[in-house]
Amino acid sequence: MAMARQNSTTAGNHTRLVSLALALLVSVAATRVLAEHGICQYEVWIVDQADTSNGTSLIGYGGYVHIFKSYDLSKPAQVVDLGKAASQLCLEKTGARTHAVVSFVASGHVLVIRADDRTPLACFRTTPGFNGARQAHAAFPTGDNRYVVIANQNGKKLERLSVDWEKEVFTHDVDATLPLYGNCTTPSGARCEDPAFRPDNAPICTPTFGDPKVAFATLRGGGLFVVDYTKSPMAIVAEYDNKTVGANGCGGVGAGNNMFINSGGGTAANLYNFQVYKFPRYGYSAKNPANTPRPKVVANDPDGPRDAHGAAILRDTKGSPKYFWQPDRYSNVIDVYSIDSDRLVHRIDLRAANLSSDPTPDLVAVSPIQDHAFISLRGPFPLSADPHVSSGATPGLGVLVIQAEGRKARFEKIITIANLVNGTNRADPHAIDLRPTNTRCTQVLNTHRRL
Numbered sequence: 239m240a241m242a243r244q245n246s247t248t249a250g251n252h253t254r255l256v257s258l259a260l261a262l263l264v265s266v267a268a269t270r271v272l273a274e275h276g277i278c279q280y281e282v283w284i285v286d287q288a289d290t291s292n293g294t295s296l297i298g299y300g301g302y303v304h305i306f307k308s309y310d311l312s313k314p315a316q317v318v319d320l321g322k323a324a325s326q327l328c329l330e331k332t333g334a335r336t337h338a339v340v341s342f343v344a345s346g347h348v349l350v351i352r353a354d355d356r357t358p359l360a361c362f363r364t365t366p367g368f369n370g371a372r373q374a375h376a377a378f379p380t381g382d383n384r385y386v387v388i389a390n391q392n393g394k395k396l397e398r399l400s401v402d403w404e405k406e407v408f409t410h411d412v413d414a415t416l417p418l419y420g421n422c423t424t425p426s427g428a429r430c431e432d433p434a435f436r437p438d439n440a441p442i443c444t445p446t447f448g449d450p451k452v453a454f455a456t457l458r459g460g461g462l463f464v465v466d467y468t469k470s471p472m473a474i475v476a477e478y479d480n481k482t483v484g485a486n487g488c489g490g491v492g493a494g495n496n497m498f499i500n501s502g503g504g505t506a507a508n509l510y511n512f513q514v515y516k517f518p519r520y521g522y523s524a525k526n527p528a529n530t531p532r533p534k535v536v537a538n539d540p541d542g543p544r545d546a547h548g549a550a551i552l553r554d555t556k557g558s559p560k561y562f563w564q565p566d567r568y569s570n571v572i573d574v575y576s577i578d579s580d581r582l583v584h585r586i587d588l589r590a591a592n593l594s595s596d597p598t599p600d601l602v603a604v605s606p607i608q609d610h611a612f613i614s615l616r617g618p619f620p621l622s623a624d625p626h627v628s629s630g631a632t633p634g635l636g637v638l639v640i641q642a643e644g645r646k647a648r649f650e651k652i653i654t655i656a657n658l659v660n661g662t663n664r665a666d667p668h669a670i671d672l673r674p675t676n677t678r679c680t681q682v683l684n685t686h687r688r689l
């Protein structure tokens with residue numbers, strides 16, 4: 239909680255490479271849940287998006303990926319400096335196994351890293367759009383393994399990379415770009431961006447399915463588009479207005495036959511927002527009327543000082559989706575919803591563990607065997623720009639022990655992430671993901687692709 243500044247709505251007046259989103263791909267072929275804990279090994283990757291610094295100054299770009307091994311969470315096994323080889327690759331321009339995709343919000347770069355040896359492989363920059371702006375708020379590898387869909391936030395466009403993860407070939411499909419402003423119209427003939435019902439089409443996040451091949455683009459001013467990400471340009475197959483879907487959603491996660499989308503705070507005019515929507519997996523068609531198929535509203539707390547952000551699906555021992563976790567950055571809680579009943583069944587109060595006066599949970603990753611959840615906890619100097627509720631007291635990696643198949647959890651510890659500049663910890667942990675590193679992790683979150 240607490241107000242701070244964030245870069246999501248400023249028009250690229252910084253050129254720092256800020257990494258906000260991270261998606262790791264994993265190569266585990268798996269069907270069965272392994273009950274023996276401690277055998278599955280994985281890494282937790284968490285991005286400190288504050289500048290890389292040499293201890294005395296802020297150099298204006300970079301950041302660090304802290305990589306923890308599941309068998310020793312006490313300290314990072316490795317810290318990758320995004321200000322070095324990676325940003326070199328990004329700044330010079332473009333320069334399988336498993337990969338990480340990192341997006342740098344303010345500069346609009348998207349970086350692909352080979353995960354096992356941490357080698358930066360390719361770097362792309364989004365193209366200028368609305369008012370000449372470009373960003374890369376998030377980059378989502380698609381469920382069919384063939385693309386990465388990028389939310390060019392202030393450029394108000396969706397962009398796409400074609401990927402061959404095996405051959406490590408990455409291409410920016412400029413013909414696939416879908417501008418969401420200006421003369422863009424929806425299948426119903428409405429304007430994509432319209433002051434009355436979809437006032438600000440900066441895309442925030444773009445979670446996808448592999449079947450069907452659609453991405454759900456949340457919008458800063460509310461409303462949403464479902465797009466067919468295989469078309470060039472990508473094509474809108476469902477359009478929602480801001481009465482049906484709230485603003486600033488990020489934290490979409492697919493589970494079974496549903497996509498959960500939230501709506502949160504994020505701009506000066508809209509600090510607080512807390513909604514959870516459950517969309518069906520199937521039924522999208524450009525022939526449908528607007529706002530069809532309609533999402534079910536699972537949670538709606540529009541007035542309270544709350545800020546839904548991030549999300550996770552918790553599974554039972556058979557791997558079936560059981561609970562949906564909605565972290566709240568302002569209230570320092572995680573609300574737990576039953577996927578069967580769509581009801582709030584528990585609230586995990588992160589302050590009650592007395593580990594932090596203001597944890598400010600942001601994004602969540604759940605271990606493959608569902609024994610631990612990891613949350614990024616924001617620090618006192620979140621990057622940067624407009625008022626927002628993302629400043630926290632204890633920058634770090636929060637570790638939760640999952641109980642009762644995800645209905646509950648015990649907040650076990652905080653591993654502090656440090657980025658000291660002149661003696662002040664400026665770390666700003668945000669993006670988080672994990673990847674199995676052996677073949678014993680037989681259950682993988684379905685937000686991940688299998689190679």
Ligand SMILES: *[C@@H]1O[C@H](CO)[C@@H](O)[C@H](O)[C@H]1NC(C)=O
Nearest residue numbers: 291292293294295296297298
């Ligand atoms: C720290 O980085 C700044 C900016 O790159 C540079 O000017 C300065 O010389 C560096 N200081 C040290 C001690 O390396």
Ligand SMILES: *[C@@H]1O[C@H](CO)[C@@H](O)[C@H](O)[C@H]1NC(C)=O
Nearest residue numbers: 291293294295296659660661
């Ligand atoms: C760190 O301290 C040095 C020396 O006092 C100062 O020049 C520099 O601006 C400080 N850096 C930051 C980021 O405050």
Ligand SMILES: *[C@@H]1O[C@H](CO)[C@@H](O)[C@H](O)[C@H]1NC(C)=O
Nearest residue numbers: 367368417419420421422423
């Ligand atoms: C829509 O606007 C873009 C950018 O201004 C322009 O390049 C394009 O030709 C326009 N398309 C139509 C159909 O008017």
Ligand SMILES: *[C@@H]1O[C@H](CO)[C@@H](O)[C@H](O)[C@H]1NC(C)=O
Nearest residue numbers: 433434435436437460480481
């Ligand atoms: C949708 O956006 C318009 C324009 O900003 C605004 O007047 C209206 O109140 C919004 N509707 C909802 C339900 O937020």
Ligand SMILES: *[C@@H]1O[C@H](CO)[C@@H](O)[C@H](O)[C@H]1NC(C)=O
Nearest residue numbers: 588589590591592593648649
């Ligand atoms: C946290 O502190 C409060 C107040 O001192 C105490 O009542 C509570 O038992 C503590 N909780 C834990 C988990 O230690």
